[in-house]
Amino acid sequence: MDLEKIRVVQYGCGKMSKFTLRYLYEHGAQIVGAIDNNPAVIGQDVGDYAGLGTKVGTIISDDADRVLDDTDPDIAVMTLFSLVSDIYPHVIKCVERGINVVTTCEEAIYPWTTSAALTNQIDTIAKETDCTVTGSGMQDIYWINVIASVAGGVNRIDRIEGAVSYNVEDYGLALARVHGVDMTPDEFEQKLAHPDDIVPSYVWNSNEALVNRFGWTLRSNRQENVPYIAEQDTYSSTMGKTIPAGKVIGMSTVVTTETFQGPVIVTSQIGKVYGPDEGDLATWRILGEPDCEFELKKPDTPRHTCATMINRIPTVIDAPAGYVTAEKLRQVEYLSYPMQLYVGGGIW
Amino acid sequence: MDLEKIRVVQYGCGKMSKFTLRYLYEHGAQIVGAIDNNPAVIGQDVGDYAGLGTKVGTIISDDADRVLDDTDPDIAVMTLFSLVSDIYPHVIKCVERGINVVTTCEEAIYPWTTSAALTNQIDTIAKETDCTVTGSGMQDIYWINVIASVAGGVNRIDRIEGAVSYNVEDYGLALARVHGVDMTPDEFEQKLAHPDDIVPSYVWNSNEALVNRFGWTLRSNRQENVPYIAEQDTYSSTMGKTIPAGKVIGMSTVVTTETFQGPVIVTSQIGKVYGPDEGDLATWRILGEPDCEFELKKPDTPRHTCATMINRIPTVIDAPAGYVTAEKLRQVEYLSYPMQLYVGGGIW
Numbered sequence: 001m002d003l004e005k006i007r008v009v010q011y012g013c014g015k016m017s018k019f020t021l022r023y024l025y026e027h028g029a030q031i032v033g034a035i036d037n038n039p040a041v042i043g044q045d046v047g048d049y050a051g052l053g054t055k056v057g058t059i060i061s062d063d064a065d066r067v068l069d070d071t072d073p074d075i076a077v078m079t080l081f082s083l084v085s086d087i088y089p090h091v092i093k094c095v096e097r098g099i100n101v102v103t104t105c106e107e108a109i110y111p112w113t114t115s116a117a118l119t120n121q122i123d124t125i126a127k128e129t130d131c132t133v134t135g136s137g138m139q140d141i142y143w144i145n146v147i148a149s150v151a152g153g154v155n156r157i158d159r160i161e162g163a164v165s166y167n168v169e170d171y172g173l174a175l176a177r178v179h180g181v182d183m184t185p186d187e188f189e190q191k192l193a194h195p196d197d198i199v200p201s202y203v204w205n206s207n208e209a210l211v212n213r214f215g216w217t218l219r220s221n222r223q224e225n226v227p228y229i230a231e232q233d234t235y236s237s238t239m240g241k242t243i244p245a246g247k248v249i250g251m252s253t254v255v256t257t258e259t260f261q262g263p264v265i266v267t268s269q270i271g272k273v274y275g276p277d278e279g280d281l282a283t284w285r286i287l288g289e290p291d292c293e294f295e296l297k298k299p300d301t302p303r304h305t306c307a308t309m310i311n312r313i314p315t316v317i318d319a320p321a322g323y324v325t326a327e328k329l330r331q332v333e334y335l336s337y338p339m340q341l342y343v344g345g346g347i348w
Numbered sequence: 349m350d351l352e353k354i355r356v357v358q359y360g361c362g363k364m365s366k367f368t369l370r371y372l373y374e375h376g377a378q379i380v381g382a383i384d385n386n387p388a389v390i391g392q393d394v395g396d397y398a399g400l401g402t403k404v405g406t407i408i409s410d411d412a413d414r415v416l417d418d419t420d421p422d423i424a425v426m427t428l429f430s431l432v433s434d435i436y437p438h439v440i441k442c443v444e445r446g447i448n449v450v451t452t453c454e455e456a457i458y459p460w461t462t463s464a465a466l467t468n469q470i471d472t473i474a475k476e477t478d479c480t481v482t483g484s485g486m487q488d489i490y491w492i493n494v495i496a497s498v499a500g501g502v503n504r505i506d507r508i509e510g511a512v513s514y515n516v517e518d519y520g521l522a523l524a525r526v527h528g529v530d531m532t533p534d535e536f537e538q539k540l541a542h543p544d545d546i547v548p549s550y551v552w553n554s555n556e557a558l559v560n561r562f563g564w565t566l567r568s569n570r571q572e573n574v575p576y577i578a579e580q581d582t583y584s585s586t587m588g589k590t591i592p593a594g595k596v597i598g599m600s601t602v603v604t605t606e607t608f609q610g611p612v613i614v615t616s617q618i619g620k621v622y623g624p625d626e627g628d629l630a631t632w633r634i635l636g637e638p639d640c641e642f643e644l645k646k647p648d649t650p651r652h653t654c655a656t657m658i659n660r661i662p663t664v665i666d667a668p669a670g671y672v673t674a675e676k677l678r679q680v681e682y683l684s685y686p687m688q689l690y691v692g693g694g695i696w
Contacts, residue, residue, distance in 0.1 A: 019503075026504070140501075141497065141498070141500050145500070148681070149493060149494045149497035149679065150489070150494055151682035152493070152659055152680035152681055152682055153486070153489040153653075153656040153659070153680070154652070154655050155367075155371045155374070155655040155659075156374070157682060214684050216684060261684065289651060290648035290651035291648070292644060293645040294644045294645065295642060296498070296640060297640075297641040297642065297643065298641075299638075300638035300639070303503065303637060303638035304501040304502070304638060305501075307502050307637070307638070308501040310503070311500055311501070311503075331497065331679055333500055334502055334505060334562060336563045336609065337563065347563060
């Protein structure tokens with residue numbers, strides 16, 4: 001048994017990293033580097049920054065090359081951006097040095113078709129340098145692998161329906177506007193229902209991962225924007241006003257995924273102004289024999305995302321080289337013990 | 349790739365076997381034998397018996413030894429009884445011949461402490477003859493392995509709380525009486541709350557499996573009977589009367605499981621007279637960081653149990669020899685393809 005600690009660089013020291021740094025620390029990782037370009041955090045000890053109650057001796061730096069050259073990390077925990085094109089240069093810095101990467105980047109959960117060229121470039125370099133790149137977070141478990149777990153008790157799947165959500169209030173005015181908040185249904189239909197360019201939503205990628213998780217092949221993906229109409233007057237702090245019943249309070253991006261084997265996956269990603277008792281949604285139905293429905297109630301999306309990332313580390317380190325999406329990896333396990341015990345066939 | 353079909357003996361041709369036989373048939377198993385001692389079914393072709401729309405050529409027989417001697421099954425699907433002491437002689441007939449067994453027997457999900465001697469005897473013989481015995485069904489996934497899947501996105505577990513249920517109306521008058529139906533709370537307290545002999549409930553076994561699934565060790569198990577009081581008048585067809593609000597309509601068997609590592613598991617197995625809109629429950633909370641709660645809504649327990657059993661077959665065939673409980677096996681997978689593809693490293 002190898003009791004060497006797992007060495008980690010935290011790549012991106014924003015809001016999410018306060019969770020990931022603490023979770024790493026609690027599970028016995030050695031935080032050897034931390035990278036961010038925000039002047040407000042550069043120069044801070046990560047122990048102070050993340051409120052660990054102790055200094056770790058590792059200082060947040062904006063010189064990514066220097067951090068990666070002067071440390072010997074097993075893996076970078078990358079909490080940056082939502083698109084593969086944005087994380088690409090940062091991932092390349094890691095994989096050129098043979099450093100594994102696990103990232104919260106939402107598209108990275110299954111970017112094989114939405115960013116095929118970049119993903120294949122990363123895959124090629126990672127195979128040359130013998131490291132692994134994986135996207136993880138909330139979707140890894142609650143939009144993909146738990147659905148597969150639940151389906152283990154199902155005889156026949158005809159259709160899978162999912163609904164996941166986030167609160168538009170958490171992301172500022174620009175996002176509220178592109179979600180149609182305060183529009184009439186007619187305005188929404190004219191301006192947002194039929195965009196010229198479809199930007200694949202996060203559930204586009206997670207649906208593709210589900211298709212591969214079940215061993216099916218993709219026939220088609222179709223995405224629609226559907227307005228979410230207020231059933232009652234709803235106050236939006238972002239808009240600074242009450243949205244009256246009958247107007248739009250957000251939208252649902254519905255991705256319908258067909259497979260050549262028959263089963264269809266329809267997942268709605270809902271961004272709306274939450275009412276006072278609402279929380280995030282993760283509700284799934286499997287239609288077949290038997291039908292079944294399950295719900296994760298008001299999940300704490302940031303903490304689940306960060307816990308999943310950290311719990312993923314042993315399986316990424318143990319994975320074959322290349323860009324390996326999460327649905328192909330060993331199941332992510334709760335870490336009952338310090339994480340090094342889960343690497344290399346220790347506990348799992 | 350080995351395209352030899354999986355050969356199966358259906359051991360027990362009662363209510364559940366109508367599902368398991370059809371699921372086996374749909375997933376490409378070869379049903380080579382069928383055993384039951386009920387005169388009403390002996391002599392029937394299993395295709396006729398299970399409504400497959402075709403004869404299979406295999407006749408239900410009450411001569412278990414003859415069936416097992418005259419066929420070469422890879423596995424017996426045993427849908428008999430709830431206690432290991434009851435299935436024991438039937439399991440022995442299989443393992444002495446080197447035939448794998450998967451069984452719905454509820455105690456069999458984790459019988460290492462509740463039936464230690466018999467389980468170790470089965471384990472010893474199975475290792476001599478190179479076959480595997482596993483208990484499966486609803487609990488395998490929805491009381492054990494899905495909890496582990498969901499926990500993959502949790503940083504720290506302090507406590508796990510579960511509630512599962514069944515309808516007392518489905519099991520006759522004797523069961524309704526031992527569940528205290530129509531008693532006053534005082535009568536329940538005197539007659540049922542403190543039994544002299546505690547018969548471990550099914551969640552006693554599944555809690556122990558959960559402890560092992562997370563790599564913890566068992567400090568103690570405690571079981572209590574708690575009355576379920578009617579909040580409104582509730583008609584019981586089994587009792588042939590309406591139970592007034594304030595009287596008992598069933599009971600909850602609560603098992604509290606402590607571990608040496610700290611986490612506590614408290615699972616309630618509820619047997620009560622259902623109201624018109626009620627269904628089976630499988631609700632779980634993980635308390636820690638973050639807290640999370642998930643619910644399988646009104647699960648179709650018989651179909652989930654039977655689908656899980658059949659989907660389990662490839663992992664039981666591939667398992668090491670011995671009595672191998674389900675929490676130690678590879679994850680049970682939905683069978684997108686005929687089941688032989690999942691054995692021996694084909695698809696998984």
